Amino acid sequence: MGGVGEAALMSTNILYQAALVLCFLCLWITIAQALENSRPTPAQIFWHVILTIIPACLLIILILQIPGAFLEENLPAAPIVHVKSALLSMVLAGLSFILMQRFGHLVRFRRTRRSERNWYLLLFFFSLSSVTSAPFHHHFEDLSSNIDATLSIFLLLALVTSVIFIFLNTVRLAWIIRLPVKRKMGALGLGIVSVCFTVTTLLLLFSPDVLALNSITDLSRPFEFLIFYSLPLTAIIVLCITFGFAYALTSVLSLIFHLPTIGDYQRSVDEMAAIQALTVLVREVADPEKLYHWVVSTPVESGRGKAAWLTIQDLDSGSLKPQIVAAHNIEASLADKVCDVSAIHGESAGTRALVSIQNTAADRRIQNGKSNGILSLLAIPLATRTEVLGTLFVSRDVAHAFENEDIESIGIFASQATLVLENARLLESKIERERLASELAIARGVQQRLLPQAMPRFATLSLAASSTPAHEVGGDYYDLLELGDGKLAFIVADVSGKGTSAAFYMAEMQGIFQAVAQIAPSPHDFLCHVNNALGRSLEKNVFVTAIYGILDCNTGAISIARAGHPPVAFVDVNGDAMLLRSGGLGIGLDRGDLFGQTLEVKEHVFNPGDLIALYTDGVTESRNSEGEEFGYDHLLQCLQSSRYERAQGVHDAVRQTVDQFMGPEKKYDDDLTLLIIKWHGPEPVI
Amino acid sequence: MSNFSVAFRNADAATILSVCGELDAHTAPELESAIKKCRDEGKINLIINGHDLDYISSAGLGVFMAFIEEIRTLGGDIKICALKSKIFDVFDLLGFPKIYHIVETEEEALSLFERGIQPIQGD
Numbered sequence: 001m002g003g004v005g006e007a008a009l010m011s012t013n014i015l016y017q018a019a020l021v022l023c024f025l026c027l028w029i030t031i032a033q034a035l036e037n038s039r040p041t042p043a044q045i046f047w048h049v050i051l052t053i054i055p056a057c058l059l060i061i062l063i064l065q066i067p068g069a070f071l072e073e074n075l076p077a078a079p080i081v082h083v084k085s086a087l088l089s090m091v092l093a094g095l096s097f098i099l100m101q102r103f104g105h106l107v108r109f110r111r112t113r114r115s116e117r118n119w120y121l122l123l124f125f126f127s128l129s130s131v132t133s134a135p136f137h138h139h140f141e142d143l144s145s146n147i148d149a150t151l152s153i154f155l156l157l158a159l160v161t162s163v164i165f166i167f168l169n170t171v172r173l174a175w176i177i178r179l180p181v182k183r184k185m186g187a188l189g190l191g192i193v194s195v196c197f198t199v200t201t202l203l204l205l206f207s208p209d210v211l212a213l214n215s216i217t218d219l220s221r222p223f224e225f226l227i228f229y230s231l232p233l234t235a236i237i238v239l240c241i242t243f244g245f246a247y248a249l250t251s252v253l254s255l256i257f258h259l260p261t262i263g264d265y266q267r268s269v270d271e272m273a274a275i276q277a278l279t280v281l282v283r284e285v286a287d288p289e290k291l292y293h294w295v296v297s298t299p300v301e302s303g304r305g306k307a308a309w310l311t312i313q314d315l316d317s318g319s320l321k322p323q324i325v326a327a328h329n330i331e332a333s334l335a336d337k338v339c340d341v342s343a344i345h346g347e348s349a350g351t352r353a354l355v356s357i358q359n360t361a362a363d364r365r366i367q368n369g370k371s372n373g374i375l376s377l378l379a380i381p382l383a384t385r386t387e388v389l390g391t392l393f394v395s396r397d398v399a400h401a402f403e404n405e406d407i408e409s410i411g412i413f414a415s416q417a418t419l420v421l422e423n424a425r426l427l428e429s430k431i432e433r434e435r436l437a438s439e440l441a442i443a444r445g446v447q448q449r450l451l452p453q454a455m456p457r458f459a460t461l462s463l464a465a466s467s468t469p470a471h472e473v474g475g476d477y478y479d480l481l482e483l484g485d486g487k488l489a490f491i492v493a494d495v496s497g498k499g500t501s502a503a504f505y506m507a508e509m510q511g512i513f514q515a516v517a518q519i520a521p522s523p524h525d526f527l528c529h530v531n532n533a534l535g536r537s538l539e540k541n542v543f544v545t546a547i548y549g550i551l552d553c554n555t556g557a558i559s560i561a562r563a564g565h566p567p568v569a570f571v572d573v574n575g576d577a578m579l580l581r582s583g584g585l586g587i588g589l590d591r592g593d594l595f596g597q598t599l600e601v602k603e604h605v606f607n608p609g610d611l612i613a614l615y616t617d618g619v620t621e622s623r624n625s626e627g628e629e630f631g632y633d634h635l636l637q638c639l640q641s642s643r644y645e646r647a648q649g650v651h652d653a654v655r656q657t658v659d660q661f662m663g664p665e666k667k668y669d670d671d672l673t674l675l676i677i678k679w680h681g682p683e684p685v686i
Numbered sequence: 687m688s689n690f691s692v693a694f695r696n697a698d699a700a701t702i703l704s705v706c707g708e709l710d711a712h713t714a715p716e717l718e719s720a721i722k723k724c725r726d727e728g729k730i731n732l733i734i735n736g737h738d739l740d741y742i743s744s745a746g747l748g749v750f751m752a753f754i755e756e757i758r759t760l761g762g763d764i765k766i767c768a769l770k771s772k773i774f775d776v777f778d779l780l781g782f783p784k785i786y787h788i789v790e791t792e793e794e795a796l797s798l799f800e801r802g803i804q805p806i807q808g809d
Binding site: 494496497498539540541542543545564565566567581583584585586588589590594598617670 | 711743744745747748749751752755779780781782784785
């Protein structure tokens with residue numbers, strides 16, 4: 001044959017091979033597309049592979065049944081042989097492509113950049129082997145002898161590299177570790193079946209003589225047809241099948257080696273799942289009972305312990321003894337009886353460290369541990385940064401049962417449980433706080449309405465008052481009541497203590513004032529009535545101090561009595577200031593006659609320009625940043641200097657001076673009330 | 687940060703509780719439990735020595751009231767001594783001297799017990 005013929009044949013070959021490559025590339029993409037959409041689990045992939053291999057092999061055998069074989073060498077083949085080789089190649093290519101795609105999923109399970117790169121390099125070197133094998137296609141065996149040497153080196157290199165990458169990729173078996181126990185067993189079975197099956201098939205295909213099928217059909221080797229059809233395709237199919245076989249084999253071996261550790265792995269998976277469930281739980285369940293139940297059931301259900309219980313020291317219950325709030329696989333009362341929960345809880349909480357009792361028979365804190373199935377015991381403190389929420393007890397019915405790994409795992413679980421419990425508690429206390437805050441806001445509103453909303457107006461005198469509680473609600477009270485015939489009753493009172501309980505007595509005081517002042521307006525009668533009425537309801541350690549008086553708005557005659565209260569400050573128009581300190585016990589100090597006997601009533605007639613200040617100790621005991629008290633002198637000075645103002649002006653001056661004295665922080669330690677009454681006389685001074 | 691303390695001392699006629707610091711709503715329970723302890727031990731003749739008492743609030747005063755009735759029913763008394771003038775003023779304002787023996791010195795208070803002087807109120 002001449003050079004022209006050679007070149008023509010060569011280019012025909014190239015075209016033929018290129019067309020073939022294109023066709024099979026399409027096949028590869030089609031399969032990839034079809035498989036891309038389904039994302040089966042690793043175990044399902046195994047099934048799919050099996051289900052693909054069986055029909056493919058049957059198909060191959062069927063195609064081989066078609067009559068037609070190669071004749072003597074170098075003779076043109078019959079058309080049927082071409083058809084047969086095309087069909088066989090299609091089936092084999094399809095099978096190997098599916099195999100590659102499927103195993104590709106497994107290889108790239110939990111992929112990293114490196115595993116991804118290795119996989120694509122594997123595909124690349126498979127393709128390279130295929131391309132470098134092209135010139136060796138059987139049509140040109142005699143023609144290409146001159147390029148044989150260099151090309152075969154290339155081919156060899158490509159093949160060797162492919163084999164290396166086959167090896168690198170077959171060790172990617174991350175999916176096996178992740179399989180649940182049942183799936184693992186299933187996959188193992190399948191793997192063994194598929195490996196056996198592949199071996200059988202290969203034997204069947206390559207050496208039909210072994211099975212003596214020769215007599216039935218003309219089972220020539222299918223690969224002969226394949227090589228005849230296209231050598232590059234053959235190369236790629238052989239490599240793919242090799243990889244598939246190698247991967248299945250390593251998988252099966254790996255599964256076998258993993259069998260002994262399946263239980264342990266499963267346990268840690270279960271534990272992780274339990275912890276995760278616990279975290280989810282806290283978002284949904286605010287009920288501490290349910291959380292406690294989870295905390296005790298998890299270590300038991302994950303197999304780390306035989307029984308578990310949880311103790312919490314609830315100081316609010318008034319008992320120092322930690323209580324068992326939940327128990328799993330054991331009766332709480334039994335756990336309490338068998339082991340000295342307080343002592344162990346105390347140790348774990350005190351040291352904030354785990355208490356491990358490996359043999360309870362030798363520990364005096366546990367009684368009859370053996371007969372009750374408590375032979376090893378762990379006590380883990382559920383400790384936050386600032387406090388110990390409780391102690392988790394985990395027991396086993398064998399001595400020395402807890403390995404380091406168990407202790408570690410339970411420890412991790414305990415810290416997780418601590419977080420969960422703390423979150424739940426914080427959530428609860430936040431809700432509680434918000435509820436309290438809103439209720440206190442309501443109480444404050446109610447209390448403010450118990451105080452006079454507007455000052456009564458008189459031509460002869462001016463009035464001004466204010467009351468500021470240290471907390472939301474307070475125990476200070478002031479009020480004014482017109483009694484008719486030009487008389488005005490007024491009161492300033494202070495319930496001892498602060499806050500809610502004081503506020504209740506303050507409300508009671510208001511009721512008594514409004515009612516009693518009408519019936520018994522004179523200071524002596526009024527205060528004795530109050531002492532009798534309040535004396536019955538006041539707690540032993542609570543008392544009320546008050547100043548009560550009556551002012552005749554026509555004459556300026558004032559009658560006033562003091563029941564343990566800070567004295568009235570009196571300033572006359574000339575600037576003479578004094579404290580009117582009459583005798584009188586605090587209300588509630590004495591429930592007998594002594595109160596009435598000691599109570600002293602002062603009478604006075606105002607001159608125009610005279611003023612009195614009634615206040616609670618919040619005014620005189622206000623402290624500045626150095627801890628100094630405002631004091632009586634300071635108050636009197638302030639009243640003196642502002643005595644020409646009307647009552648509101650005097651009031652504002654005193655409040656401002658007190659605020660200035662307290663400094664910018666201005667934190668009221670005590671409820672602060674001030675009532676100013678200024679007498680202007682029958683002809684009002686302007 | 688408690689700036690309050692109570693110290694016990696036994697004399698022949700009475701138990702002396704020396705209070706020190708600031709007696710307010712936060713520290714009142716300390717004095718309360720101290721008096722409770724004395725009562726439970728049968729020590730019902732009590733002297734509160736207020737020499738080192740710097741401040742007393744209404745809640746502090748309430749502690750005295752909480753026990754006086756019971757102690758007197760048992761046949762004992764609470765007497766108060768050695769108050770600073772500022773503190774005495776607070777007691778006085780409320781009328782405590784009408785109900786309690788409040789004296790200058792501890793010896794005086796002891797002698798009141800020794801001489802078997804009855805509490806101010808007969809009831």
